[in-house]
Amino acid sequence: MKPSLVYLFVGFFASILLLAGVGAYWYRTFQNWNKATRVQEHNYEILQSTENVLSLLKDIEVGQRGYIITRDSSxxxxxxxAVVALPLELHRLDSLLPDTKAQQQWANKLHVLVQKRIYYSRKSLNAALAPPHIDPHLKTIYMRRGKATMDTVRILIGNMKNQELAEMPSLNLYKVKFALRSTIALVLSFGLSLALFAGTFFKMVQELFRRLKTEKLLLRNLSELQRSHAQLDDFNFVSVHHLQEPLRKLTIFSDRLQQKHQGDLPIEVxxxxxxLSAAAVEISDLIQDLTTYTTLGKAEEQQxxxxxxIPNILQKVHEEHSEEIAQRSAQIQxxxxLPNVxxxxxxxxxxxxxxxxxxxxxxRADVPLHIQLSSSIVAGFEIPGVDDTDHDYTFYKVNFxxxxxxIDKKHMHVIFELFHRLNKDKELPGTGIGLAICKKIMLNHNGYIAVKSELNRGSTFSLFFPL
Known part of the structure; x- marks a missing residue:
């Protein structure tokens, strides 16, 4: 992989990791902030509840004194x-207080003091309404005891409030600390993200210009390649037509010489x-095969x-070679x-x-020829020499x-190359281009061709057609 692409991938994944890390940190900070805020709100609720208890006790005290002084029932x-509301507020305060020994002791003590304050207030009212022969000092005694109880309640509630207020600075500091950390994290993550973005953007622009330059070079090379192909096609056309005419004359003159002057010529001549005539025919066949190879797939009818x-194709091929097949007593199975492709x-x-x-x-001359065709379906990675892009595709495999x-194993690597005649016997016709044409045809069909063979045991050509 190119370094520029590596940088882009690294920058991309680093950005994702950075965003994920910042997101996780922000989520954790938000949770801690919420937790501190909830603790503060809970403390404020405790303070409010204690104030409510104290306010209700004051209502009892004020109502008691006002009635004793004015005898006005309002x-x-x-x-x-207050007598009805106090138990409810105390219950609410109990639910708000943390489950600690000190706070529970204070809550229990507050319950007792509130009951005592209500008790002394009722006693004072009863003493104030008592007949004259009842001791008049009882009212004063109960009111003093109620005041002492109220003072104790104030001290106790003050201590409870101080306990809750003592936590406020640490909670505020806790929130300030997280706010500061969050701000620092935000600034750092923004800076790093900006740096990564700038670097990645620079590399992307650099890669874009490189690709544009490469594309321009490829287009120029393509244009040159097309021009070279056009020149090669022109050369091939001119060469074939200009070479075929002298060869045709050479063949005609050789045949005429043999027919008219056969008896006059010495044996050596x-x-x-x-x-000379055989060489002319061989050159003509070679030119014809070369023309077939170079023009394969270019004609409109071949595109x-x-x-x-495949059975229909083989039927036509069988008919064209019927005489040779009969001469060699060949069996074709x-x-x-066999599939359609x-x-x-x-x-x-x-x-x-x-x-x-x-x-x-x-x-082989001593063994009747037997040709067999079979087919199967194979995965791309099973094909010898398959491209990496075709590994995951499926192919029809046709064995011929x-x-x-x-074929000798030492020649297997060149069997599909041009002009490689493995059998040098001049009695056997051929130009060494036939199998190269087969390979080019399979390439034109986005397929592959392979061979397995042993000397005197036959050959198997495997054709791989994409499904």
């Missing part, structure tokens, strides 16, 4: 309300004329693809499951024609097997 309304039945009929016909000619040409003379 002063007893806040007294009665006759032999040379025969060799249209459709669903092709086709499997029932997406291809060009002209190219596929040429493919199987070369394979059939190859098997007929290189059959014979029991001919086979």
């Amino acid at each position: 002063f007893l309304a806040p007294f009665d309300h 006759q032999f040379l004329v025969q060799k 249209s693809f459709s669903e092709i039945s 086709l499997a029932d499951d 997406e291809g060009n009929p002209i190219q596929l016909h040429l493919l199987f024609t070369h394979l059939m000619s190859n098997s007929l040409k290189f059959s 097997s014979d029991n001919g003379i086979g």
Whole structure:
């Protein structure tokens, strides 16, 4: 992978990790902030509840004094309300206080003091309303005891409030600390994100300009390649037509010389004329095969693809080679499951024609020729020499097997290259281009071709067509 792409990937993943880390930190900070805020709100509720208890006790005290002084029953309304409301507020305060020993002791003590204060207030009212023969000092005694109880309540509630207020500075400091940390984290994450963004953006722009430059170079090379191909096609056309004409004349003159002056020529000259004629035919075949190879797939009729039945193609090839097949007593066996493939009929016909000619040409004289075709479905990674991009695709595998003379293993690596005739026997026709044409046809069909062979045991050509 190119360093620029590595940098982009690293920058991308680093940005994701940074954002994830900042998000996690912010979430944890937010949770801690909420926790501190809830503790503060809880403390404020405790303070408010203690104030409510103290306020209700004051209502009892004020109602008691007002009634004793004025004997006006309207002063007893806040007294009665406070007597009813105090148990409820104490219960609320109990639920708010933390489950600690000190606070529970204070809560229990507050319950006792409140009951005592209510008790002394009732006693004072009863003493004030008592007949004259009852001791008049009882009212004063109960009021003094009620005041002492009230003073104790004030001290106790003050202590409880101080306990809650003592936690406020630490909670505020706690919140300030998290706010400061969050601000620092925000600034740092913003700075790092900005740096990563700037670096990544710079690399992206740099990569974009590099790609534009590469694309421009590729377009120029493509233009040059197309021009070279056009020149090569022109050269091929001119060469074929200009070479075929002298060869045609050479063949005609050789044949005429043999026919008209066969008896007048010395034996040695006759032999040379025969060799000359055979060489002209061989060169003509070579030019014809080269033309086929270089123009393969370029003609308009060779560029249209459709669903092709391999058995139908083989039937036509069999008919064209019927005489040779009969001469060699060859048996051709086709499997029932030969598939239909997406291809060009002209190219596929040429493919199987070369394979059939190859098997007929290189059959063993002492063994009847047997050709067998079978098919299966294979994964891309099972194909020898498959491209990485085709590893995960599926292919039809068509095996073309014979029991001919086979191929030596030392020649397997060059069998599909141009002009590599593995059999040097001049009695066997061929130009060394047939299998190269087969490979090019398979490449035109986005497929592959492979061979397995042993000397005197035959060969199996495997054709791989994409599904």
